[in-house]
Amino acid sequence: xxxxxxxxxxxxxxxxxxxxxxxxxxxxxxxIESFEKPIxxxxxxxxxxxxxxxxxxxxxxxxxxxxxxxxxxxxxALRTIEAKSIIIKK
Amino acid sequence: xxxxxRKVALIGNPNSGKTSLFNQLTGRHQHTSNxxxxxxxxxxxxxxxxxxxxxxxxxxxGAYSFFATxxxxxxxxxxxxxxxxxxxxxxxxYIADVTQLDRHFLLASQVIDLxxxxxxxxxxxxxxxxxxxxxxxxxxxFGVRVIPVSTRSGLNISTIIDTISSFYTNGSEDFVNDExxxxxxxxxxxxxxxxxxxxxxxxxxxxxxxxxxxxWLPFINNEQKANIESGNKETGFEDVHYQIKETMxxxxxxxxxxxxxxxxxxxxxxxxxxxxxxxxxxxxxxxIFFSVMLFxxxxxxxxxxxxxxxxxxxxxxxxxxxxxxxxAGWFTNLIVEGLIPGLAGVFVFLPxxxxxxxxxxxxxxxxxxxxxxxxxxxxxxxxGLNGRSIVSLISSGACAIPAIMSTRTISNFKERLIxxxxxxxxSCSARIPVYTALIGFVVPSTxxxxxxxxxxxxxxxxxxxxxxxxxxxxxxxKFILKNKDASxxxxxxxxxxxxxxxxxxxxxxxRVSEFIKEAGKIILIVSMLLWFLASYGPGDxxxxxxxxxxxxxxxxxxxxxxxxxxxxSQKIEASYAGILGKFIEPIVKPLGYDWKMGxxxxxxxxxxxxxxxxxxxxxxxGSDQEDEIKLxxxxxxxxxxxxxxxIYSFATSLxxxxxxxxxxxxxxxLAVTYKETKSIKWPIIQFTYMGxxxxxxxxxxYQYFS
Numbered sequence: 039x040x041x042x043x044x045x046x047x048x049x050x051x052x053x054x055x056x057x058x059x060x061x062x063x064x065x066x067x068x069x070i071e072s073f074e075k076p077i078x079x080x081x082x083x084x085x086x087x088x089x090x091x092x093x094x095x096x097x098x099x100x101x102x103x104x105x106x107x108x109x110x111x112x113x114x115a116l117r118t119i120e121a122k123s124i125i126i127k128k
Numbered sequence: 129x130x131x132x133x134r135k136v137a138l139i140g141n142p143n144s145g146k147t148s149l150f151n152q153l154t155g156r157h158q159h160t161s162n163x164x165x166x167x168x169x170x171x172x173x174x175x176x177x178x179x180x181x182x183x184x185x186x187x188x189x190g191a192y193s194f195f196a197t198x199x200x201x202x203x204x205x206x207x208x209x210x211x212x213x214x215x216x217x218x219x220x221x222y223i224a225d226v227t228q229l230d231r232h233f234l235l236a237s238q239v240i241d242l243x244x245x246x247x248x249x250x251x252x253x254x255x256x257x258x259x260x261x262x263x264x265x266x267x268x269x270f271g272v273r274v275i276p277v278s279t280r281s282g283l284n285i286s287t288i289i290d291t292i293s294s295f296y297t298n299g300s301e302d303f304v305n306d307e308x309x310x311x312x313x314x315x316x317x318x319x320x321x322x323x324x325x326x327x328x329x330x331x332x333x334x335x336x337x338x339x340x341x342x343x344w345l346p347f348i349n350n351e352q353k354a355n356i357e358s359g360n361k362e363t364g365f366e367d368v369h370y371q372i373k374e375t376m377x378x379x380x381x382x383x384x385x386x387x388x389x390x391x392x393x394x395x396x397x398x399x400x401x402x403x404x405x406x407x408x409x410x411x412x413x414x415x416i417f418f419s420v421m422l423f424x425x426x427x428x429x430x431x432x433x434x435x436x437x438x439x440x441x442x443x444x445x446x447x448x449x450x451x452x453x454x455x456a457g458w459f460t461n462l463i464v465e466g467l468i469p470g471l472a473g474v475f476v477f478l479p480x481x482x483x484x485x486x487x488x489x490x491x492x493x494x495x496x497x498x499x500x501x502x503x504x505x506x507x508x509x510x511x512g513l514n515g516r517s518i519v520s521l522i523s524s525g526a527c528a529i530p531a532i533m534s535t536r537t538i539s540n541f542k543e544r545l546i547x548x549x550x551x552x553x554x555s556c557s558a559r560i561p562v563y564t565a566l567i568g569f570v571v572p573s574t575x576x577x578x579x580x581x582x583x584x585x586x587x588x589x590x591x592x593x594x595x596x597x598x599x600x601x602x603x604x605x606k607f608i609l610k611n612k613d614a615s616x617x618x619x620x621x622x623x624x625x626x627x628x629x630x631x632x633x634x635x636x637x638x639r640v641s642e643f644i645k646e647a648g649k650i651i652l653i654v655s656m657l658l659w660f661l662a663s664y665g666p667g668d669x670x671x672x673x674x675x676x677x678x679x680x681x682x683x684x685x686x687x688x689x690x691x692x693x694x695x696x697s698q699k700i701e702a703s704y705a706g707i708l709g710k711f712i713e714p715i716v717k718p719l720g721y722d723w724k725m726g727x728x729x730x731x732x733x734x735x736x737x738x739x740x741x742x743x744x745x746x747x748x749x750g751s752d753q754e755d756e757i758k759l760x761x762x763x764x765x766x767x768x769x770x771x772x773x774x775i776y777s778f779a780t781s782l783x784x785x786x787x788x789x790x791x792x793x794x795x796x797x798l799a800v801t802y803k804e805t806k807s808i809k810w811p812i813i814q815f816t817y818m819g820x821x822x823x824x825x826x827x828x829x830y831q832y833f834s
Contacts (some may be wrong), residue, residue: 051487076368076457081618083375084192086231086251090381098399104515104617106408111392113400113621115502117509120618 057128059105059121062095068126069093075123086112087124134183136292137217139204139239141232142190143622145251146223149278150187151630170215177293186215194238194337195371198539208242209337210347219245219303221288226250230383237309237378240270241333245303246332247273247291254278262389267370269385271305308333315363316370322359328351340367374812376423400623407499417500424487425525428486435479443472462659470655473737474648477527480557481643482636484526489635493627498619505617512606514538515617517547521598523556528797529646530639532804536635540615546605548804549814552797553598555591555789558736563590565740568760569781593789597821647796654734654795662707673702700746705730719787719823720780732793779833783826791822
């Protein structure tokens with residue numbers, strides 16, 4: 039299990055230019071770099087997300103769905119399309 | 129300008145404890161009013177100050193900022209911008225959760241920049257160490273008074289009241305900030321100048337907000353809209369870009385100050401995390417959810433029948449009492465046979481509805497419901513719904529009316545519309561008497577399947593059928609309807625907390641009164657209309673039917689009771705209702721129904737539960753007692769005179785049962801759909817598609833099994 043996870047992590051970080059929340063694994067901690075889609079930006083701020091905020095991917099939902107994310111102390115549920123537009127610092 | 133009556137608004141983020149505070153201050157003195165021109169309901173309560181004057185406390189729907197999308201959030205903007213609005217407040221109590229840092233203060237800074245007198249109330253102060261919190265810094269940042277409170281412990285609630293009194297006595301000086309928190313750039317300034325002249329206002333931030341929102345604000349006329357639009361183009365004021373800029377700047381101003389005000393520990397609520405490990409687990413999560421649902425519905429079925437029976441017998445008693453005290457005559461009949469059964473029809477469902485909403489309230493108040501939304505959002509999106517739709521779908525198990533009203537938390541119009549369209553397919557309380565009456569003809573009570581009572585399983589099957597139909601229809605709508613706006617989840621998951629009884633009480637009573645008000649009016653009127661149709665016929669047809677019945681009864685030497693029942697059944701056949709039933713018989717014959725069932729179908733189109741009462745009358749068991757068991761016995765005795773076979777055969781009964789699963793037989797639901805969608809198109813479509821589904825399924829089933 040552990041080896042498999044490290045393999046996926048390497049692969050993701052190596053191949054993609056940008057890392058987003060959907061590239062994180064359960065329990066991983068990261069820091070927000072920026073937001074990709076303007077239409078979500080205000081809403082992200084409303085929920086306490088801003089550049090440099092600490093974000094933890096707690097888990098993904100059953101049925102291959104939403105992302106349960108912790109930003110500082112706030113717990114937020116995000117759709118894939120929303121999670122995809124949050125860029126994480128490498 | 130202090131208005132009269134005096135108005136104080138409670139504004140803040142969702143989950144800030146705003147509604148708790150509202151409930152605490154207003155107690156029983158609250159009512160729900162419908163904001164004109166919208167479908168959003170606002171809770172208004174009265175509070176009496178020491179000097180005897182009363183103030184209207186207005187609980188605004190929770191919002192995160194003025195750059196909002198859902199109907200709930202937009203209402204905040206609309207009322208606060210429009211000074212002429214009936215709910216426009218003199219004073220704002222802004223509630224923020226002190227444990228949640230900057231995020232709660234974005235909206236506060238916007239409200240204050242609008243120039244509306246404000247007090248900031250820091251709620252949940254009992255969860256931090258008060259001596260270490262630098263209140264003065266917060267007061268300095270926002271330029272208004274800040275009161276630390278706790279709605280749970282009661283800390284400083286009285287200070288809030290004193291502050292309100294002081295506002296009305298001494299004026300608004302301490303409540304307004306001289307400076308604006310947000311500084312405009314040159315583009316914004318020129319845009320503001322343009323808009324200021326068009327709308328005739330001096331307030332710069334107000335003008336900026338109108339430059340953003342003019343397209344949907346109802347009090348901006350078309351000419352003004354056109355002018356603002358061209359003004360914006362000229363100055364290069366792009367809506368989304370400047371929303372982001374303002375939001376970011378506000379955060380950049382607020383965040384550093386608030387970080388220095390208190391040393392927030394890193395760790396969040398450990399208990400919440402532990403619970404969520406189980407509740408949102410990939411496998412356990414759904415299992416727990418379905419178990420909870422099963423428990424709730426099982427509990428309602430077992431426990432709600434007892435008070436329901438009390439209500440029924442209560443109304444029976446009132447009925448008899450009325451008949452004895454009032455003389456004979458049409459008016460007495462109207463009351464006893466129209467009005468009272470109509471009222472009974474509304475109240476008999478209260479136990480079930482109250483219980484279901486009680487359970488839903490616990491799920492919401494504790495924080496569990498948001499986890500359910502989280503788990504099901506992806507699945508529901510595939511059907512064109514939103515995760516938030518699940519609350520409406522579950523509520524529809526009690527009654528679709530409050531369920532449809534609760535869709536206003538869904539921002540995307542298409543998702544909201546689809547939820548409204550399919551919610552009535554979920555089997556509601558009113559279908560239960562029909563299922564009960566008919567299920568015995570489809571599944572024998574003695575049968576069991578794998579150790580479970582077959583009828584119980586069949587009941588569950590009917591519910592399941594409703595759910596499948598709802599999802600299927602949603603899918604069809606998803607492909608037919610066009611989507612204009614973006615759709616969001618972006619859901620905040622609050623920490624788990626013990627539900628407060630007071631809040632549960634108000635949650636349940638709001639929805640129950642929605643049901644009574646909306647359904648009640650219509651069921652009452654329709655019951656009286658149906659009484660008329662069933663009691664009167666053309667010319668002297670009714671008198672003839674009566675005399676015929678009496679002569680038959682004399683020949684057969686029937687008892688008084690039997691004679692009464694025969695007279696009743698002959699009369700209904702001769703009445704307008706009977707004529708209508710015979711008229712539609714050709715349409716319903718392919719489904720396996722006769723004209724008697726036709727009458728019941730017609731009457732049920734107003735409200736499903738009327739089915740049992742109507743059938744009881746038609747089959748001469750006397751409509752005073754709606755005894756389903758007696759009805760079933762009588763129904764099983766009905767034989768087709770031509771073929772000699774029972775009328776309530778398996779095929780006919782199944783067909784009738786399924787018709788009730790799918791058809792929209794509730795005028796009140798149509799009325800609410802009309803109100804919530806502000807268009808007559810959608811209730812018509814709703815009625816048509818559900819009716820068509822019902823007809824087709826019943827037709828296929830009957831033809832196949834007969």
